[in-house]
Amino acid sequence: MPREFKVLIAGGGMAGLILGQLLELAGIEYMIFEKAPRPTTLGSAMGFGPNIMPLFEQLGMLEDIAKISKLVDHTLVLDEDLNVVADIDGKAMRKKLGYGHYIFSRPDMFQLLLSRVPAHKVFFSKKILTVEEEIDKVTLKFSDNSQISGDICVGADGGYSAVRQSLYRSLKARGILPRKDMEDLTFGFYNLLGTTNPMDPAKYPALAAPDCKIELMQRTTTKHALHTFTVPGNRFCWNVTNHVQTDEGANCTVFRNSEWGNETAQSMCNEVRDFKAPFGGTMADYIDATPKEAISIVMLEEKLFKTWYGSRTVLVGDACHKMLPSAGQGAINAIQDAVVLANNLYDLPDRPTLKNISFCFNLYRSERYPMAKMAFQLSQQQSKLISGQSLTDRMKRKMAFSYIPQFVQNKAMEKPNAYRPQVNFLPMVPDRGTYKVLQRRLSKRYQEEMGVSKAV
Ligand SMILES: Cc1cc2nc3c(=O)[nH]c(=O)nc-3n(C[C@H](O)[C@H](O)[C@H](O)COP(=O)(O)OP(=O)(O)OC[C@H]3O[C@@H](n4cnc5c(N)ncnc54)[C@H](O)[C@@H]3O)c2cc1C
Ligand SMILES: *[C@@H]1O[C@H](CO)[C@@H](O)[C@H](O)[C@H]1NC(C)=O
Ligand SMILES: *[C@@H]1O[C@H](CO)[C@@H](O)[C@H](O)[C@H]1NC(C)=O
Ligand SMILES: *[C@@H]1O[C@H](CO)[C@@H](O)[C@H](O)[C@H]1NC(C)=O
Ligand SMILES: *[C@@H]1O[C@H](CO)[C@@H](O)[C@H](O)[C@H]1NC(C)=O
Helix, strand or coil: CCCCCEEEEECCCHHHHHHHHHHHHHCCEEEEECCCCCCCCCCCEEEECCCCHHHHHHCCCHHHHHHHCEEEEEEEEECCCCCEEEEEECCCCHHHHCCCCEEEEHHHHHHHHHHCCCHHHEECCCCEEEEEEECCEEEEEECCCCEEEECEEEECCCCCCHHHHHHHHHHHHCCCCCHHHHCCCEEEEEEEEEECCCCCCCCCHHHHCCCEEEEEEEECCCCEEEEEEEECCCEEEEEEEECCCHHHHHCCHHHHCCCCECCCHHHHHHHHCCCECCCCCEHHHHHHCCCHHHCEEEEEEEEECCCCEECCEEECHHHCEECCHHHCCHHHHHHHHHHHHHHHHHCCCCCCCHHHHHHHHHHHHHHHHHHHHHHHHHHHHHHHHHHCCCHHHHHHHHHHHHCCCHHHHHHHHHHHHHCCCCCCCCCCCCCCCCCCCCCCCCCHHHHHHHHHHHHC
């Protein structure tokens, strides 16, 4: 079916690339604009679980994902002398949930997602400065002075989204931007991270294990948390969080402006080199095994924005809900956004009016906002539980890891795992596991088309 509208996707990150793949399948015209000059090598461990794996099963990507991932059986929490404080069982839940938890390095996943989108639809070195709306079109303006127009603009350009800033400026000028959306993101802490080159399994036996070995270490003396994960190819993903207090952090402009970059990484590397590391040795061993250009330092900030769309512009992923990473929900929610937006774009008429577009965006936000809010709150709690440094945080952590029975912790995971959106214009895969999964519906348009093709 020919569609007479074009979608401009701002940002080729997790959400942007998935959306591209889905629009390709939907037969909707699109282009992806990414500011980075080339595919990134930056990033550390990320994970996918039962609330997003059905999508990848639908897309026939389970094997590809298994190749770049390891499944989590256990997570060890250590104190700074390498004593085990807690051993969290990740395996017990697998049968119930129907899928395991896959851990991979972000650059590997990025390459995989990129490989699923035709190369001529992804434009690198295209930094968006502004988005301009007219009654019948939307125009992106780039830093190289070029511009392009389309019917719909999707801001998938991350936590510091230029698309969001443009949209909010115009809504503010019209007096319809909620006050809360004018405020900055809230600063959490900063994080140094990377993925090593292959290391020696003789020296680090954890690398040879088929499952993902995770060790999380809390350093009470210096307020640092060290996190290390094994990924395929005898590599470690590692990250170090420094829990500076909010007002100190607010003065840390150097980090605040660096986004995902490696510019200021060296000084923090020097600060942590001598720390005893999970899996033995010191942090220097990991830092030195990671190419300099693959180490980044990032601010971890959070904010759940209320406004997700306006006229022909809509936001997905970190651009509308930046979460703290501890619960591992940021990327998953970004991808869930892409799925639900694609589902609603699919149901647009071939030549949509502005009204049709607003209606479509509203359906998307109504489904996604409550779910993103739940994940946002979960991330906040989890982050405090894993990394909080006040005395109460530390006591709660001890309680949680030592005394709260596993089934209570498992209960907490039920709700986020019940929501498993799938593409509604592809055959759906059956629910796995024993949890009750929220109902999904096939697209009306898709059913009509299937009806037609069956009749033919
Ligand atoms: C290089 C990089 C490394 C990361 N590493 C980790 C990690 O190790 N662990 C973790 O938990 N999270 C990491 N993240 C964040 C994580 O990817 C997101 O939190 C999550 O996946 C949500 O995805 P997203 O697509 O909304 O945003 P992102 O994945 O952040 O993607 C946004 C994309 O938009 C591009 N972009 C931004 N501004 C513009 C602009 N003006 N014009 C054009 N393009 C623009 C960015 O370069 C980026 O590719 C990383 C993000 C990036 C960009
Ligand atoms: C942050 O900066 C402000 C003003 O520049 C200063 O008053 C405050 O003491 C600083 N806070 C810290 C923790 O350094
Ligand atoms: C950051 O990475 C670039 C290559 O992407 C490299 O040239 C530069 O030296 C790196 N900077 C630091 C401080 O490591
Ligand atoms: C750092 O490690 C923790 C481990 O619990 C993980 O949850 C978090 O996503 C990591 N942070 C980043 C920015 O990769
Ligand atoms: C699209 O909008 C037109 C009028 O603006 C309306 O008549 C039509 O029902 C809408 N179609 C859909 C699928 O929403």
